[in-house]
Amino acid sequence: MLKQVLKIGLGISVVASTLMATPEKTKLKIGFIALTDCAPLVIAKEKGFFKAEGLDVHVVKEGGGWPGIQQKVISGEYDFSHALAGMPIAATLGINGNANLVALLSLDLNGNAITYGNNIIKEMEKYGLDKTKRPVSAESLKKYIDAKHKAEGANYKPLTFGMVHPVSTHNYELRYWMAASGIKPDEDCTIKPFPPPTMPSNLIAGNIEGYCVGEPWNSRIVLKGEGSALVTNYDIWNNNPEKVLQARADFVKKNPETTKAVMRAVLKAQMWLDESWEHREEAIKYLAQNNYVKAPVSVLRKSMSGTFLYNKGVDSKNPMFNVFANDYAAYPFYSHGMWFITQMYRWGQLDHAVNMKEVIEKVYRPDLFAVVAKEVGYTLPPSPWKKDGVDEYNKFLDGKVWDPNKAVDYIYDFKVQNSLVSKEELAKANNWTVETKQPAYVCPYGPAGCADPKYVTKK
Template structure:
């Protein structure tokens, strides 16, 4: 019996052999590092990582038990629990995997048209979608943009950014879904005018000279949640010790990842064809915080493009779940009234996270919710026994989100797509 097996037996691990799914993106790094640096084995787990072709495949295989868990889009466990998108399976997110990590990239042809109508405005940082609105008003056409999945931070951040400038994401922009690795090819072929995707697929388009980044996700919502670990609720209930060991391994991997001196090695590991499979120098554009918006332009320093551990990046805030629920309502994806806080509490599980963090002696937030959009600079969160340095959390529209009253936040937007009456939502117990 080797050390990993002894650890598994000693910790009462119910299922030491696991298969975890991932999409080839920079932010699958916690899973890759936990495997390559031995953190899974340290906690008694024998893990196989399974590269998947799409987010729909991830959802379906976790729901049916073909995968024990997966690297998931942060809103995906919510959507799957609610049965949105055709698959209903109670799914939980006991851990966040990262903050930020995505961007909006457009074709060179579209960028030239934007500069023709708006001058230097498209090169300003952060850029407003007003330049896109001016082009649309002039030409009256519908542009085609892609996101990675209907229930994704990419979809909601892109829509939020467009709507801030009066661009209707469904009337002015034809929204489609394309798996992230296919987006640069579709952009080059003229099948889409732009996309919102995670790294390295924005850097890939820049390196190939086929597109340029307009704005990063961090500039739309500073330190927004991006991916989570997702597992079936019944799987978690039948394998509590396995899940705790899995969380502990991923927490240690996240700590390793956020040491700057480790980022080049992480990029080299991710470059392996079994993982992301693009050159390490492209992966390093976001991983080392030296990012190019366009080919030929000097790199700019974006140290928070990929955040894996600092700013409590691994904590599954229920306030993040609530914000995603408001967006599902805002854009007509939810058709029935529901108790938003109850859904957030069912899906995002900081209680499970705290068990693993406590076992490792790591500090973690004492509360499950925090206001978003109120900090323009780093700030300190008092956990009761220690403090955590947190990052800025502003939205590009300057509007704050108070999780105590998500309906008031929702009421502040144009709600012609809302399929549920606000009064019906309030009757469901919102706010508490």
């Protein structure tokens, strides 16, 4: 029955696609990193959503990590790519590359975890760590670091941790989690970038004590018995933005119909992924293939099927670990994008004041998304601006509220921050206000990725 429904749905897509304008460019290359959240691109390819839009898409696994992805998008080797939500912003600001890139849609919410090795976990347990608690704070790590400072004095050797890229959610989440307990990331430890698939081997080799990465690279360590996942990014910020579909702004301008066709295909794939847990199981089998994530089905299932493996042998319920379409997961909120700019200031990555509203409205494209969403039946939120940290399924670990109208105050309200720009200077460049509207928590596309079946509205 399911196959018949999909066949009918795909047939409708083909008919609808013929009514759309012809794509300017049909042969495309889309780059991705071997992570489970590349699933919308894989499904768009494998389930024929790209083909239904008249596109011949080569979905390419990038071996050079996120820097490789970014370089190839900027050079034009990739027409579109799987990208960290902060990457197109950073490139447009000249931090990470130097090109006006745009975020066309959000690929998912959540999807990361902070995993530490057994050695440092043993040290943290001496200072009160209970790795079965949810969520785990970094207080025991802070106490261990304080004791280490006292014992080593002027010869203190900072701890070393891994993340995937300097402007990644992973970097900001790891820092956020540590700083919430008073740890100073740039003094008490060193945080280095590594390609996601290399994280487990670097931890086992002793090059890092732990890391923040997407799946399946947390589960690999836990299943090997080499460490535990202490917190997910859902624990740090419920339903936070993670990856985006990015492209060069000039490519989008030159190829508007191609861009919309790709967006429609990916958005259909996202809705398909959240339609049922059976769809997730099918997606896991595709992701396991060598040309995609190349990981055992049993490992991929630990996070993609509504559970998450914090500790070996204990599958914890976590239906929102990966959200692809529900709760407006695909929508590129301006306010989400601006949060990344605040983190670039907080951690000293930007050394001059910019108008954050102007920047994010240049990079994120909810206007274009709205056109495509109506064509495929994706529900839009009431506004591209919202507050975070105020709703039932949208809270921060430390209880803070992210209000874009208080963006400058937000940066300097944190006790731990390394801004290179004064509050006064940044405030002068950001004399604006926006109207925020809070969307209700909704699951219009199915039970997968949904907090509770009672929120599912699909008939």
